[in-house]
Every structure is written in C-alpha cells, then in structure tokens.
Amino acid sequence: MKIDLTVDGMAVTAEVDPGETLLPFLRRLGAASVKNGCDNGDCGACAVLVDGRAVNACLFFAAKAAGSEITTAEALAGADGLHPLQTASLDLGAVQCGFCTPGILMTALDLLAYNPDPTEEEVRHWLAANYCRCTGWVKPVEAVLAAASMLREQEAS
C-alpha cells in the first residue's frame, strides 16, 4: 500500500510492504543516517523522531507513520550550520565511530524538547536504551549537557 508522510520536511508518497518497519522503509528512501544496529529494538541506533518523539525505527511499523512527520539526524543541521547537539558532540570528542551517533542525537533532541535543563542523571536515564560501544558514555553525556546549555542561551538571547 502507499502512504503519505513527511520525511525531514519533504512530502513523500511511498509504497510500504506489509509488516515493514520504519528502519528499512526510511533507508530505502535514502535516509542513510537511520542505522541498523540490531533490528530488534535493543540498541537505539535507528532512533528517529515521529511527530517529535523519539522511537526506534526498527520497531515502528511504517504503515503507522502515514500522515506523520519524521525527522532524522540528516535534518538536524540547519541553514545556519550544525545543531548544538552536533557541535557539542564534535567539540567534546563524543563521536568515535559515529554509528550510534544519529540515534543518540535524535534521542537527546527529544529529551531537550521536553526538558531543556536536564541533570546528568536525567540524561543518563534518557539514554539508557541507546548503546555506544566506543565511548564509555562520558563524552556523549557531557555533550548533551553542553548542548542543553547552548540551546538555553540561544533561547534567552
């Protein structure tokens, strides 16, 4: 069947296979940032926003996304450059292989939308279902906290 949805701001009409999840669906549409780390809902590498909330794309039926707005990490940077989450990740060394990074960024984006001033503990809880094998999490957590404060400053000015 065909569905209409918005992916990173673009209106899309596309064929969905029955039982197909957002992970292969979005990758088929060219969204390479949606990573397959487990295809089982265990790692968070495939996280995207569906209508503003982070979901694991490998668990979310594509058909259910009809009419929804999907945001991937590819839409995070705007015309005026990288998003603070991206900037902070680069500046603080939070990216090693980067395979987990799009999923972490999208999960963190969801957190900051709801809680612009999280504690370290809150960041750690929020990211508890994302796996990163490379970093040991010190720097990714610092990056989310730094991005939060950058965003708050932007907001204030």
Added chain:
Amino acid sequence: MSDFTTIGFNERKVDGDSLVTGKPVFAGDLDLDHVLHLALLASPHAHAKIVSIDTSRAEALEGVELVLDHRNTPPTRYTTAGQGYPEPSPYDARMFDTTVRFVGDRVAVVAADTLEIAREACGLIDVEWELLPPVLSIDDSIAEGATIVHPEEDASGIFDAARNIAGAVEAVVGNVEAGFADSDIVVETTCETQYAQHVPLEPHIAQSWMDEHGRLVIYTSTQVPFHARRIVSRVLDIPVHRVRVIKPRLGGGFGVKQEILQEDVLGLVTLRTGRPARWEYSRKEEFVSSRTRHPMRVRVKVGATSDGMITALEMDAISNSGGYGTHGLTVLSNAGSKTLPMYNKAEHIKFSGKAVYTTMPVGGAYRGYGATQGCFPLETAIDEVAVRLGVDPLELRRRNHIRTGETSPLFEELGEGRKGVEMTISSCELGKCLDSGAELFGWEAKRSRPKDEGRVRRGIGLSIHMQGSGIPEVDMGAASIKMNDDGSINLHVGATDLGTGSDTILAQMAAEVLGLPLGKVIVLSSDTDLTPFDVGAYASSTTYVSGTAVVRAATDVKQQVLEVAAAMLGSPADGLMLGDERVTSPDGQSVTLAEINLRSLYGADQKQIAATASFVPSESPPPFMASFVEVEVDIVTGKVTLLDYVAAVDCGQAINPAMAEGQVEGALANGIGYALMEEMVFDGSGRVRNADMARYKLPGTLDLAPIKVILVESHDPTGPMGAKSVGEIGINGPIPSIANAIYDAIGIRLTETPFSPEKVWRAMRDAGIE
C-alpha cells in the same frame, strides 16, 4: 613541547561533520544496482560431517542466482586471521569445509535478488549430517582420548593436531623452581575468563562489484584492507592486482574486523555472476558466526620476599581457540608478554601455554588481546601478596614496577608466537600514574576508613597494566603526502581508522610538521589502489607505527618545500623557518606555501612536492596504566555496583587528548562489561543462547557513571611527537581492579568472570557470608 601548534590540542575529528550529519559513509550505506544479497546457512551442530548436501530446491527458487558450498568453492586451507604474512595462525580453515566445527560455522551461502529470497533459499538446502562428538570446553579438548577437531591432512601450521593444540609457547628466564624455593611467600591462583563478543554497533558488512576494467572491488568494514586483499587473492587464486579493497568508515571493530569473514565469499559471488553483491550480518550472526574473545584458564604463581619484592613469576595459560586457530598462538603469548614484564625485578620467570581446539565459537583478535586474560590472575596474585605481607597494594606495586631505562628479559624471550625483541623501556610514567590516580581516587582516605558491616559493603581495588605499541620487526605502516597548489596536502595512509580517530591524529602529525592548519590536510585512508601499505589497525600500532611513517613523509615534504623556498628567497634552505603556511628567511622575507607550490607545479624547476615513507618499529614501547575502582557489594543479592573508577594512563604525548581519553573511557567501559555482565551463554550442545543485545548485556549509561581518566604527562623519545599508544590498554583494568575491590569489600577472591550477582552470591554463600 609547548611549541606545538596542533599536537596536544583537541581538534575536531576530520570525519566528524559527516558522522554527526548522518552522511552515507559506512559500508552498508552504498546502494548498488542489481545487487545480490547474500544469506548464510550456518551450522546447527557443534561438530558434524556433511555426508551430502542438496541445494537443488534452493537453486530452483525464483530469484536465486548462486548457491555456494564446499562442492563448488576452492578447497585452499587458510586462516581468516588478518595478520601479517606469513600468519602466525594455522591454515586450518576452508571457505566451505566438509566438516563444521562450531554452531554458526559456514555451511552454504545463497546469493539472490533479495535478502528474503536468499534466506528462504537457505531453508531449502537439505544437508545430511553425520554427527561427530562435540568438544565443548577446554577440559573436553585436553582429556585423554579427546575427539580430534582437526584431523585433516591438508591443514598446516597446527602445533599438535592429535592433541588438539593449535599453538603452544614457552619462555623461561632463570629458574622459577629455585626462585620459589628462595621466596618468603608464594601465592598461587587460577582464574578463568568467559566467551564474549566485541559487539561493534555496526555488524560485519561488505559489498563487492566488478569495476569497468573487470577488476574485483570489495568495499568492506575491515580493520585490515591489505591483509584482506592478500587473503582473498590467495583463497580465490586470483592475482593481487585484480583485487581492490576499499575501507569506508567503520562502525567499530575492536578486533573482530581483523578477520576475513565475508570478503572471500563476496568476491567469488561477484566473479562467478558478474553482479554486485552485498553481505550484511544480522546481530544474531555477529554473535554466532563471527569471532569472540578467547576464553582462558590462567594459573599464576608469584614468589616474593618478606620486604615485598617480587622475585619469581610463573604463568601457565590454556586458551580456548574454538573451532579454528585464528590468533590462538598470539593472543596466548600476549597473556604473558603484555603483563609479566611489568614486574621486572623478578629474576625467575616462566611462561607457558597452549591454545586448544574445541568445537565452540572461534576466538579472534579482541582489544586487549590476551593481556586482558593474563592480568586477571597476575594482578589478583600481586594483591594477595600485598595482603599477606600487610603492605599497601599500591606501595607493593611502586616497589616492583618497571621504570624508564630498565628492561625485562621477557621482551626478548617472548614475542607474539615467536621470540620477541630486546627492548629498553624508553618511557614509563607508571609512578606518576599511581600517584595521580591515587590522589584523584582518594586511595588513602578510602583505605583507612572502617570496613562496612551492613548489607551493602564498599571495597576498593587497584591494578597496573601495560600493552604495546605495534609488533616490533613485524608491523609496517606507510604514508604518502603530496602538496597542492594552495599549500594543502593530501595525506594517504593505509592505516585504518575504525572509529578511533586515527585519520585525525595522523593529520595532526602531518599538520604539525608542515605548519598547516588541520583543515588543509585532506586524509584518505585505506584503499589498496590509492594508499600505501599498512598492516592495518591492530596491536595498538597506528599512532606509533603509522604515525612515525606520517612524520617521516611530512619531514621529507618539508625539506622539499624548503628547497623550493630557498631558490625563491635566495637564502640557504637550512636557515629557513616553516610555519603558519609560509617559509621565512632569517632576514624576514617570506613566501607562502601556495606560492611555493604554484612555482613548483607551474613555474620553474617543476616537480610535484611529494613523499612516501615507511616505518617498521624495532621496539614497542608500552603504554602503562594504573586502574583504581571502588565498588559496593550487596550481600543479599550479590550485585556489584561501581561507585568510582579512576584510570591514570601513560600513553606518551597525547596527540589529541580528548580522543585519547575517549579511547581509554571506551576501553574501560568494554572491560567493565566483561568484568560484570557480558557473557555468551551456551546450551549443552554448544549453541549460543543469548545472541541478541537484550540478553547479552552491554554496559550502558547507567552502569558506567563514574569513569574518570587522567592522561599523565609523558613523552616517549622513540615515538612520533613523543606518542606511544592508547587504544587497547584500558580494557585490561576493570577485571583485576574490580576483583580486588570485591575482595576488599567481602573478603572473597573471585576467580571466574563475569562477576555476576549470581556468582558473587554463590561465592558468599559458600563462604558463609549472609
């Protein structure tokens, strides 16, 4: 050292922008037209012979292009280990064999128009099996009359196939028996480590196609592109020059991508069909069919004088290599060679070991590479010596550890599967590591507080560690640099950035020598057509080995730049200064790099300013680490929780401190997982029961809160810009530090990893603690 302009600065990763914006930079992100999808039929049995295999139903399925099994593939024996040539691993594997030797071993591969069809076709392959007795443990393997795992005649390089010994090693210094007899106390312990998987977030993935000139191209997530080319060429019997291997970005490796697991099959599918092919392991296949850490049983005996000097050391290791001998001998050797030399005051040292075959998953390279397994009993025993002598374990290590200018006879006696190389320690800041680590951790204060007696009991532990910086007289790295008309450079290296940031730190080295901003260095890593050779990313070699090649090439280019500038400025080259993208003469005149290259490319005495340099190390200066941990043990549930973790590391000059810290933090995290929760669990027939990330527990944000890393100031005179290495060492700390902390908390020495609640609880129950 403070004059550096980019070394020692936390530059952004050169590939960082494309990673944070989700660009299609990984091997699986490439979409090829008319690609064939490969699916694996894996062995359901731990040990069996294929009596017959019928693929006709699979071949008849619409959309199936090719089915490969032992009948239509080359029978060449080889090793999947991506090591230097000739490999120190036995040639005991075939692409597809008539015998399978672990659950998950290759039986057949289907290439079809879609993955669904390929998987369905796998289910249509009929195999008639003759079951052979499985060999499910080290004890099964070494038992009298054990089933022989590799009886085949055409295997080579196996130490003693009749006794299931893939590789064996022995190194002796002095006379340990006499050493123990002379010691005031002798402590002995045997520790066992478990099967674990690397779990790179990106499972194995590779693609292949024929290029427009009819050459085979393999685009693969590998740590060893040049070894991959050599091995594919040998196994498929095609010349090296017909094969090109390209390494894009890697989604982690940790050693598991030092194995050639997909490239050979992909190559054959593309050669036979002319079509592009894609093979992506599922997470389950990554657990079941790829590689693991070699489980080991290691016995250590330590003799010491009553004043706390270690005088004799004995280590005896048995490693479970699984169905094939990949990395068996070398991982085994490193259990001793990357641990025992730290206690170089001991005059009597003996290391012996064997890697044995079982019909279990295959061990491979895994960050730490044997040192992780060897340091567990060693650092446990050293801790026990301290306890028995009533000495602070920190003080005991201070008295005994190796120092700058000293050596260990073991460096020469024990290498990687062969004799080693004599070496004097060119830098060792282990003393600083112990001091600064203890201070940040609060060792004194925590040690002097009264013991907890309630339900939750805290304890502290420490351990010290070393690794290497490449394999001396074996590893080789090369780099090419050419300069462009705007003064930028192309830096081409065979070194393989697997997410570690090596492209960035190698670029920093070139930028430093040539006085360039990092943005003017365009890095290309690992394409066998375009970059010079490098053994690849393993053995903590890239910074030291490939880095030295980069510094040499950059120094050569710098000389060429100065010569052109000398002609332009009319001033002798040896008086000129290069910096800030310009060359300045003593009288203050200057020309920019752009001007120099414009002249060189278009003006007078035209030539390309460029250089290629290689480096083979004659030594392998170890990085060192002091690791401190505080845990609490719940004596009702047996749960061990980390309260604090401090690791102080001497990696030489950190080229990019944030990245170096990140290497240690990530390695510690992996080590903490291995110490506390990660374990491949098997049923009675050798099948992995937890082949997914829900049941195979990796440490996450909530398990790793308190990691703190200190990089102590250090400078190695033999290293590029003073650097040594940093990639592996961190992973060794957690097991012994946590074991020693658990002992401090509850008075029990755990000798088997992981220290799961159940194991801790059982140990406490056996010891009568409630």
